[in-house]
Amino acid sequence: MSFFFNQAKKFFPSEAAQKKAGLSVAGLVMLVVVCVLATALAGPGIRFAPVIYSEGEISQNTVRALQDYLVVDEEATLQRRREAPNLVPSVYDLNGQAMEQSLQLLTESLASVFEPPVSGPETAEKQPVSPPSAGKIAQTFRDRWSIVISGELAQTVARAEGRKELYRLVGENLRPYYERGVVANRDLLMREAGRGSGVIVKDLQAGEERPLSELAGTVDFDTARSELLGSPAKSATSLEKLSGILAAELLRPNLAFNQEETALRRKSAAESVSPVYYQVRRGEIIVREGDKVTADQSRKLAGYVKDTGNDGPVFLQNLGLFLSLFALCLISYEFGKQNIKKVRTSPRDLLFLSSLFILLLAIQRLGMYVGVRLEPDSAEIIRFALPMGAAFIVARMVLNSETVIVFALPYIAAASVCAGLESGFFLPLIAGGLLGGHFAGGAYRRIDFFRIGAIIGLVQAFAVTLILLQKGTLFTPAAPWPVIGAFFGGVLSAILGMTLVPLAESAFGYTTDMRLMELASLDHPLLKDMMLHAPGTYHHSVVVGTLVKGAAEAIGARAVLAMVAAYYHDVGKVAKPNYFIENQPCAKNPHDKLSPSMSALILTSHVKEGVEMAEKYKLGREITDIISQHHGTRIMAYFHEKAQAQAKPGGGGEVSEQEFRYLGPKPQTREAALVMLADVAEAAVRSLQNATQPRIQGAVQNMINRVFAEGQLDECDLALKDLHKIARSFTHILTAMHHHRIDYPAPVSKDKKEDGDMDSKRQPEGGRGRTEAGPEGHESLKRLGI
Incomplete structure (x- = not known):
């Protein structure tokens, strides 16, 4: 590794040059390689999603759900979509001006008889009738409606008062039927109403809708016409009889079934039906090895892959992850280089961080793969039990805290993707990793690593507890296992960190505090x-x-x-x-x-x-x-x-x-x-x-x-x-x-003690210190063997 580093160093600019310039071409190449490897390890193309078998295929392995997820119940959803149109009311258009239109038709038909034409009941009184008008009126009734009227009745109609009365009687005959509602086919109306959703009446003039509450009041067109005619003979000798026959001839349905609008509403209702789901529980076997895959099992497999985020094109997913990691690494590098004074960006440091990045992702990938294959139910435990916090410990001990912060951003992102974003893995990794990196700065002895491991484990266990609380699964029987896994993950992080630090020292020539x-x-x-x-x-x-x-x-x-x-x-x-x-x-x-x-x-x-x-x-x-x-x-x-x-x-x-x-x-x-x-x-x-x-x-x-x-x-x-x-x-x-000490005199011999001049040199009472050895002192040293 040292030889490789020395050779690679030739292609990188110095750290001072990197501070002035951007990342070199060799640095960009290394960044691309790191992101490609990280994508290969953490990307969706290698996640543990099962193969989606089609109906009738033979399963090559046993697939067990590693998490709870929902699957669309196709049959129940289809049944609801079939039932949805029946709940939509039939739409009938109401013509609120039907009676006015009928009277207008009568007025226009008689207008040609008079000179000038009569436009309505109001003007009929003012118009003089010429002598032949009575005959013309009789001829008009016969030609237009096949009604035979007597000459006396024709004379009556010819007069303005007679016509006015005729209009009034026709209106009185039509009004009750139009108010009740005249339909062309009452059986169809009753059949539509019998679907259970009722009938909606849409007023064409007002633009309003209301439910048709009085179905019994509606009248069939043929029935209403028969009631108005009274008898099959269409001859009249009185205004009353003539008005009834005219009302029957002028009657039109004012309540019509809008088939197009009804069909459109029922189609929209069917399309708006939400899918019906049923839950597949964690640990449930979806399909066993060697079984012939059923349609339901195929749907479960497809739902599982979709729920784990692996249903899109693998290439596009990996490309998106690669570009995201590349951008995050580049932004983190430039931000640290420009804004954080102590961040380490030398070629050796970048190579070390890249190696640490890929090594920990490989450990995570391998750990999850082996763990899931050995025990499918253990994915939730293994995810948090892996020693991913070791990267923070090693980076902090080898480099410094400023570099750890910059390194943490892309590392946490890649590790979280590998573990599954839905798991909330990033929270314990951030909390435990950064706290472990903080305490690793003062780790000098081997025993310090075990203390750091316990701290990381407790913090990660607490973070996982918060995740379970947020998901609402904290009080389930399976809740303690990921918490326990998170604690052991912290301990393993410290142990792995203690192992990797000497390797980093040897391979890259670092000198850590330890x-x-x-x-x-x-x-x-x-x-x-x-x-x-x-x-x-x-x-x-x-x-x-x-x-x-x-x-x-x-x-x-x-x-x-x-x-x-x-x-x-x-x-x-x-x-x-x-x-x-x-x-x-x-x-x-x-x-x-x-x-x-x-x-x-x-x-x-x-x-x-x-x-x-x-x-x-x-x-x-x-x-x-x-x-x-x-x-x-x-x-x-x-x-x-x-x-x-x-x-x-x-x-x-x-x-x-x-x-x-x-x-x-x-x-x-x-x-x-x-x-x-x-x-x-x-x-x-x-x-x-x-x-x-x-x-x-x-x-x-x-x-x-x-x-x-x-x-x-x-x-x-x-x-x-x-x-x-x-x-x-x-x-x-x-x-x-260089502090000063008291200059203590040496002990004097017995005969010198009698000399009064020596009294002034005696040690002060209570003073103790080092003295030169006299005869008695030498005897003491001999007893000590010196």
Whole structure:
């Protein structure tokens, strides 16, 4: 994996370049590959939906419902659709102007007899009748209605008063029938009304509808006509008889069956019938292996696939999921890069997050597949029992919380799709995962993982309880199982996280806090060698570690990384310990016999040798980088000035500063800068003759200002306010280390005690302290075997 990463790194821009530019072409390609793999693992094409067998096919496997769902009852739905039209009332159109139209027809028929024509009863009184009008009237009745009237009756009709009376009598004969309702076929009306839904009367003129409540009052057209005629003979000698015959001839049905409107309403009612469903319970066997599939089983299979969201074209579903994941990943990446300062977007980090993403999805996919195949009823338990929260733990321990937030969005989306969106899986994953990532930031020991697992488990169990409460299934017999599964899922997440963190360290070269705590142990070979061969350097490194730990906590840097890096920052001095002042107990300095350039070469070599030792013992990239950066490009002023003094008599020679500078690079991180500052501050304070608090504070501030003025901190992310916090922290710790003690006198011999001059040097009463061993003291040491 390390080889693969080193090769892949060539195709990615640096992290700084990525901050300025967008995602590189290689990064986009990797993003596409990740989204394709995630779609293949979580997409609907590989979900556990059964095959939809047609009626008559032989089932190749036993299919059991993994959740409750509804299936359309085709027969019941069809029956309801057949019954729906019978509940729709028949529509009859009512002509409210039928009587006016009949009288208008009578008026128009008689109008041709008179000159000028008579238009109605109102004008009939005013029109004079010519002598032949009576004959014309009789002829008109005979031609138009086949009615034979007497001459006397014709004369009566010819007069205006007679016509007016005739109109009145005809209207009185027609009115009762039109008010009751005249239908062409009363049997049809009764048959439509007998369907159970009644009859609706639609007034064509008013546009209103009302139920026909008095069916018995309606009259058949033929019946009404017969009643008006009275006798088959169509001859009249009186206005009463003539009016009855005319009413029969003028009568028209005013209530007509609207077959088209009725059919349209009944069709709409049938189409609006909602499907009838019946429920298939979770765990119910839909079809057994080897059975011939029935129509009902085929419908159940189709309903199950539809309910689980797998009824559409698989390609389009997968394409939609791929595009959604791609957009979410790209948006999350750009948002984090532009708006979150500490988000990690280096090629190594992206490759690690992608690998973690796909690995956890593969575990989820495999776990659900195997679990469902072994026990179909266990899907609800397995869904929540899988260790999906491990991704948050690992990402937080390897990277940081800011990167975890950006990573969480696409990861939660893909895992929720894989588990089934209808399950509400995202809620326990968000709650448990983010909380687990929070506590993972302070995990240094193996036992911490079990505490984190218990916390994640409890949070996930509570989240699943809320889901069941929302679904209304909290108090069912099956409710405890997913809750229990969620708790064990949290525990398994911590166990898997504890396993994956060392793998991430090994494969990608990360150094986590847990690994750093292992490196801080005195049992490490490098620290043992330093303690034995360079004790002064070891003591100096421990003090520097104490300084940087306190300062890192003050400015919010990685305190553990800074402390452990400080322990190893001078490990290269083990190769030549006597050439460094802290390891020269007898005040014999070998540099006195060396030229300044050779001394500078030896001093700079400890950085190179330290890097080589760090790589040999696999201390990790972060520590190795700090070792190479902890001196930056500072100049060794003592040997540079010495070289200038020796260059020519009189000191006029030119000496290159570059020969007396460390090779760098300058500190790139806050932790590396802390080690540099603590290194020079500790050395400066140790050189003080009288280390009082003001002098310590002055020395610390002077060294920090000097390093800052030299530009050694230009490439790291330290602010001026951070430097003030660092100075205060260094001063506080160094003052505590260099505290003063009372100078206790040694005990005097018996004969000297008689000398009065020694009384003033006696220890004050009640004082205790360290004293040099006198004769009696030596006897005590002998008894202890020393």
